[in-house]
Amino acid sequence: MAASSDTVTPSSLRHAFGNVFSLFILILIGVLAFSIRLFSVIKYESVIHEFDPYFNYRVTQFLTKNGIYDFWNWFDDRTWYPLGRVIGGTVYPGLTLTAGTLWWILNSLNIPLSVETVCVFTAPTFSALAAWATYLLTKEVKGTGAGLTAAALLAMVPSYISRSVAGSYDNEAVAIFALIFTFYLYIKTLNTGSLFYATLNALAYFYMVCSWGGYTFIINLIPMHALLCIVTGRYSPRLYIAYAPLVILGTLLAALVPVVGFNAVMTSEHFASFLVFLILNVVGLVYYIKGMLTPKMFKVAVTLVVSAGLIVCCAVVAVLVALVASSPTKGWSGRSLSLLDPTYASKYIPIIASVSEHQPPTWPSYFMDINVLAFLVPAGIIACFLPLTDASSFVILYLVTSVYFSGVMVRLMLVLAPAACIMSGIALSSAFGVFTRSIKFASIGKQDDAGDIGNGVTQNHVVKPDRNEEPPKEKASRKKKKEKENVEKAPTATKKSERRLLMLPMEASVVAILLLVLLGAFYVVHCVWAAAEAYSAPSIVLTSQSHDGLHVFDDFREAYAWLSHNTDVDDKVASWWDYGYQTTAMANRTVIVDNNTWNNTHIATVGTAMSSPEKAAWEIFNSLDVKYVLVVFGGLVGYPSDDINKFLWMVRIGGGVFPHIKEPDYLRDGQYRIDNMATPTMLNCLMYKLSYYRFVETDGKGFDRVRRTEIGKKHFKLTHFEEVFTTHHWMVRIYKLKPPKNRLRGKTKKSKSKPTSTLSKRSATQKKNPWQ
């Protein structure tokens, strides 16, 4: 902050002290944001988590090994066999490039960290950056105090932690920072009218486009805000400078990202920005002409322009409508459509609906993910209306839209979290401002204060609520600066009366502050608990606490290691798409489908194979050159997200493309069950057989601990598949496709002593069951 240094007054000294202090607070917030995300490393190990991060990790490895051009042109032949996948053109490269650059810089500085380490710690690093970006954004809206509070809140909001713990190496890790930073630059441009910030804004937007598909949120939210400003008569040249370069430069830059390309100008998600750009130009022209003409002339011109403009607008709208209507989905991608119409996905796109993070959230998940912020947000909205500025109206708009989106898809809770933090930061800071001022006035008494007390911009921090000395000076210099920058501010005259009105009894203030501190403490406790217990599990290693100690289930890595050591390098492994990324990254084997669900038909083929009887499944897999089939089975240890529980989605997705697979065939009276009431189709499908093959040998009854029932068909043999590996806790089972029979049998009576029966019996006893 450029404080005037011509006269060293006590106030400017204290102001400088405040700046240093807030700098330290910011550093501490950064440390907090980083360290609260290390629970996963401490409790488990430094390892990449879940599914998508494994793909990102693999891509990063490729990038660091082969350089950016090979990455750009990478055609991956080890996934989506036999279609392959053009990684360079279908991946948002922001995260990979970021981590790759970090790794490169560290190595250039002779800090020999492995790629994996860099990947693991990318997310915590960027959450510290995101906290600082939140500080900047909120500072632009409501001043330093609110900024620091919001930054502290964001540093530990559970919703964000869930996506950015160490090891959660996913796009969201850097995208949330990019999102907040883009918003900050937009607000900054809006507040200053500086072309420099506008250009930076476009670049930040470019980074966001590189990082995450959620960039469409920005390119729709900012036009909405611009439109709101125009409609509410807040048009200014600053708005034009903030908006126009963003749309033009941003769109040009976005089109440079291969995965976006022409989508930046051809899909409906981006049309709103162009329309608003058009409107903004018209409005700008109108204001320009208004400034040139006399009011009378202006009236004439308005009627002229309005009539002509209406015609033009109608024509443009008609062209747009025609263009949009010519595409079957009206130019919207499936994911965006499911945002606008929450029931769209479940009706038409089972593959989107099948992902649990695309489901609408439940109410408890709001409390789990943003905790007390949910209660503070309304207060923050009220604070934003006192007074309503361009910046605060933007924050309100951001909050409202993100609340809607989070209601549609649970994973968009992540977008809501920063908005909620900003709002709550504003609310807390305003509340502390009011209360501390009340205390101060009560203690100082009638003595008229020389300081110019502002409208609730106080420097406060949850952990240090008693710092009521700073605000006046802080505010003073802020105001000076603001005036210098020609920013419209509520006239100071109203402030005095406002100040008087906001006085509260001292006791009430003290109690209220105590309660707020308590609330903050509760939030901190909850966040630490969530970070430590709920969101740190890497999901490739599972633990369970029981009376006889801690159990670790490391079956996934066991299975992938088995694959990488015991199968041929070019063997193809089929599994449901959830495990595709992990199989390619950890086992280095070719997979048929993976988590990048770009080809519905291919996934449906695998789904059909899993829902077919053995022979048909064998033929499907054989036609895809599959050697091994991998299923995840939780029935023995009670791991609920196994393939049997996902199976109905395989049926649905398979049936969507191959109509001979019908969902009712797998349901008994509309109920999904695997006990002896299950339908014959269910009991004979490949997924059932591969999951429950030899399961009865574990406890003699075949009791499935996930479904809490005994299985329907206990004793059966596999004819076209053979079990090759089952992990320690039976969580992953790998089967091999039997080769076609060397000889074809004749059809006369079966002989008594079958030659194969002895063989299969031998192999069955080879594998010792750990539970007997």
Place this chain on the structure above:
Amino acid sequence: MSRPLLSLLTFLFLSIICNAFSPENPTDRKVLVLLDDLSVKSSHSLYFQSLQSRGYDLDFKLADDPRVALQRYGQYLYDALILFSPTIESLGGSLNAAAILDFVDSGHDLILAADASASDLIREIATECGVDFDEDQAAMVIDHTSFAVSDTEGDHTLIAGDNFIQSDVILGKEKIKAPVLFKGIGHSVNPANSLVLKVLSASPAAYSANPKSKLSTPPTLTGSAIGLVSVVQARNNARILISGSLSMFSNRFFRSGVQKAGSTINHGRSGNEQFVTEISKWVFHERGHLKAVNVRHHKVGEADEPSIYRINDELEYSLEIYEWSGTSWEPYVADDVQVQFYMMSPYVLKTMSTDQKGIYYTSFKVPDVYGVFQFKVEYEKLGVTSLSLAKQIPVRPFRHNEYERFITAAFPYYGASFSMMGGFFIFSLVYLYHK
């Protein structure tokens, strides 16, 4: 890295220690002959001599000899098995039907002769190979129209069969002129079973029944659906000969003359010797055994094999196919070898040209589709080894700098954008500095 090397070494080592059946030298060398009783050795000596004269090392054993064994320490001792013991109920030693089928499944050959009194064991082995002998234990093939004329009237179970399969590969180039004498049981094969071939079928008037009793029900096997001699080529190219008659191989049938009923020609010698010798050559891989080697592909104008192709590349593909003649590898000449460029379905299917010296080659353009393709050669022809080669090769799209940089058709757009830039620059100058 070391695994292929190791397997290569083991392979070399093995091929040195057992100068026997190997991919390089596919003809069998050591043959185990299992007999019901040793008199067969002399009664069928002509056949055995013909084998020995071609270099086979025959090891005669009684089928129920307790010391008989096919393998020792996991290594097979023999390359082929001749089972001339139709009546045996259980084999000696550790041998049983499963052991014999395992022997076949590991790529070894089998000649099996049944007879009117074929045991369950023999029937089971045949069934496992896809040949179903008539379930009636007492049934024999009877033919009242094409039986062999003999001095006594008989019951027409001695058949003069001349309904051969039309295949030079299996039966040799030289036509079998005289009918083959056959006396034994018939079998049926499932027409859907592509691995079994009836080499000698009965005439349309034949049927399978008990000659000693009156027919009370219609016979289950009739007409040319009855197979007399069949061969099986398993998927691993092990070859099996199954005959319903052991006496077909006997010296007596070899030497006797034959006159088919209704025919005036009296052949001095039956066709048995020629038929059985030729078919044994086929079974023991002296004929129709192909190998494909030196599969090569590269871009036109280059010599090295790339690890990946780009869409629309021109490529050349070649391989060499040789046929084993019993002593050496001869070039295989055919005009119907096709190569597919395959990704879920064949994108390119081309018949390859040959230079008559065993090299087959073609060239084509990679389709405008990227993905993981395969060069596939699926060569399946009657009687010869089925060749199934697949070589995986990915095809990538253009790199970012392989597209055409300046397209003529787009010049108006270039003009538009550059004139726009220039215009904006001039406009800015004028607006800023020209008051």
